[in-house]
Amino acid sequence: MxxxxxxxxxxxxxxKQCSRGSQASTGKMxxxxxxxxxxxxxxxxxxxxxxxxxxxxxxxxxxxxxxxxxxxxxxxxxxxxxxxxxxxxxxxxxxxxxxxxxxxxxxxxxxxxxxxxxxxxxxxxxxxxxxxxxxxxxxxxxxxxxxxxxxxxxxxxxxxxxxxxxxxxxxxxxxxxxxxxxxxxxxxxxxxxxxxxxxxxxxRTHAGLLPKISERDKHGRLVIRDDLPEIFHLHNNSTLLNAEDDWLRLSDWRPLYEMFMRDYRGTLQPDRRELLSRFHVQDMAFKVVGVGSVGTRCLVALMTDDQEFPLFLQFKEARRSVLADYVKGKSPVRHEGQRVVECQRLMQAASDLFLGWTTGPNGRHFYVRQLRDMKISAELETxxxxxxxxxxxxxxxxxxxxxxxxxxxxxxxxxxxxxxxxxxxxxxxxxxxxxxxxxxxxxxxxxxxxxxxxxxxxxxxxxxxxxx
Known part of the structure; x- marks a missing residue:
């Protein structure tokens, strides 16, 4: 010790090998x-x-x-x-x-x-x-x-x-x-x-979000409302995916959802898997996010319990970190979604109840979390x-x-x-x-x-x- x-x-x-003064350098520009x-x-x-x-x-x-x-x-x-x-x-x-x-x-x-x-x-x-x-x-x-x-x-x-x-x-x-x-x-x-x-x-709760991004279709079912360019369904006329995109070869969103959930459930603690089992999926749509993340794949699933109280899960693509080519240290895991989740759990004092990871079609990696649940950012302009x-x-x-x-x-x-x-x-x-x-x-x-x-x-x- x-x-x-x-x-x-x-x-x-x-x-001795890296003076504090040397930290002023911006490097080779x-x-x-x-x-x-x-x-x-x-x-x-x-x-x-x-x-x-x-x-x-x-x-x-x-x-x-x-x-x-x-x-x-x-x-x-x-x-x-x-x-x-x-x-x-x-x-x-x-x-x-x-x-x-x-x-x-x-x-x-x-x-x-x-x-x-x-x-x-x-x-x-x-x-x-x-x-x-x-x-x-x-x-x-x-x-x-x-x-x-x-x-x-x-x-x-x-x-x-x-x-x-x-x-x-x-x-x-x-x-x-x-x-x-x-x-x-x-x-x-x-x-x-x-x-x-x-x-x-x-x-900013799931119940508060529900009326803002969802509606009843002609059959009375809860569905996510298209709102271009922020939210769109994969297989509707509003889709922003290219015609040759591999996701469009699927019949609709359900096979994609089932593929996500197959691996995701196993990344949760048993008590959280039990809680998740009390919700049933109603719809899923693509959601454009952020500034740096625009263009990466992100989907939102609308789920409800038996009383129709909502849960929104976000499936966000996890790509190779921008640091990976520039640092000597290597990530101890090969799944990019797992990398995101494990780093988040290490760096935060507490993390999202439903934080986990999964793999989608063509081997793309994703991590999963709740959408918007009490999440807030600074309003710098004020x-x-x-x-x-x-x-x-x-x-x-x-x-x-x-x-x-x-x-x-x-x-x-x-x-x-x-x-x-x-x-x-x-x-x-x-x-x-x-x-x-x-x-x-x-x-x-x-x-x-x-x-x-x-x-x-x-x-x-x-x-x-x-x-x-």
Whole structure:
């Protein structure tokens, strides 16, 4: 056994091979972003790739959110202290938020794990820092706010890692950030935002979602309502799948659903399988999600119990992580859905009641979770400088907790960071430099779309093209 002091010293010793100041480097940036953007679109539903690019064209911030592969490529040439453990992989500030635990408590944490993979903890922290500066600049907060928000986040990460280093393994495992805690700690200017988030979460239940996306058909059966380009049925005239798509060879959605459920049930705990057995499927449709995920396959199943109370399950395609080609660490599992689920369970204090994985036609991998159940994200456009800084701090705390729980190496990371501002200084320089690079990449992306190298369509144009 080694003492806390020894573990902290091991982290401190890592500065000899990777100084904290070296973390300011953005790495080798002599690359054309367009081939990497194209590579990240491979294997997606072809008609939706144009919508993906359209969403990325909205601003430098949506561009940054929409292509995690680009920064993964860039981070691969930067220095790290050498510690490899499960990380989020796409750790921007909009991939944090509120969600319900199985006990119906509302927690705040990292909440997107599509790109989760073993990797350097610095990559998550750098992507989060860059996203804060990109967003602050996009929202015209000014240079002083960009710096303070970034420094506050890193300071919160630093302080929380030290707390985690001094805690027992069980305390690390069970510790969480609840909205009750956030409410108690909120200052006057942020109190309203926290209260509004809690109220919104309480309304985001399956019962509340039912009338918004479903209706009765002419036979009185509950079905999901088509709403292009967000939701469509696979085999109706509204489908956005290409005519030669292998899913269209199926008679309807039921064979697809049965294939999903066959493997999925076995990934749940026995008590949760029993609960799932009390629901009966009514309908299933394709749902377009997010910015970076647009074009990946995602389906929603509407299920009801014997009293017609609903459960919405989301089957989301799990593709190879964008980190996989750039890190030395390998995922211990080969199923991409299992990779997402196991990383999520490791990094969150509690996870979705129905979180599991499965395999679809042609060997595509999926993970499964509830749709929208008490899930909430930040409304950045409504944040003043103080609220934005408070949000950055809680993201820093949440990321530190996730890294400490997943790695079991909080003392090593904390020893490396130390108590000074050395890492904060370096990461602020990194975030500002990468924000400038992101703006240059965005301009090249805009030009590629204008010149036809990439085809992009806005939400409105896309909808108009497919509506009868």
């Amino acid at each position: 080694t003492s806390l002091k020894d573990r902290m010293q091991t982290g401190k010793d890592a500065r 002599s690359r054309d972003p367009i081939p990497l953007i194209k590579a990240s679109s491979q294997g997606r539903v072809e008609s939706l790739v144009e919508l993906r690019y359209g969403r990325m064209l909205v601003s430098p911030f949506t561009f940054f959110r929409g292509n995690a592969l680009l920064q993964a490529h860039d981070l691969s040439s930067t220095a790290t202290m050498g510690l490899i453990s499960p990380i989020c992989g796409d750790c921007h500030l909009m991939n944090f938020g509120g969600f319900a635990t199985p006990e119906r408590n509302l927690l705040f944490s990292v909440n997107d794990f599509d790109e989760a993979h073993p990797g350097p903890w610095e990559w998550d922290l750098k992507r989060l820092a860059a996203s804060l500066v990109v967003a602050a600049r996009d929202l015209r907060h000014g240079d002083s706010v960009e710096e303070s928000v970034c420094r506050d986040m890193i300071g919160a990460y630093q302080a929380t890692l030290l707390e985690c280093a001094e805690q027992s393994s069980l305390e690390n495992w069970y510790e969480s950030i609840s909205y009750t805690d956030l409410l108690a700690q909120a200052r006057k200017t942020t109190l309203e935002h926290v209260q509004r988030a809690i109220e919104k979460a309480e309304q 944040f003043d400088a103080e609220t934005f800084a408070a949000y950055g701090r809680v993201c820093g705390r949440a990321l530190a907790r996730a890294h400490a729980k997943a790695s079991g190496q909080a003392a090593h990371i904390s020893g490396y960071i130390g108590k000074s501002d050395a890492l904060a200084d370096a990461l602020l320089t990194y975030a500002q430099s990468y924000t400038a690079q992101n703006e240059r990449d965005f301009e090249r992306f805009q030009l590629a779309c204008r010149k036809g190298r990439l085809r992009a369509r806005s939400e409105a144009d896309f909808t108009a093209d497919y509506l009868p």
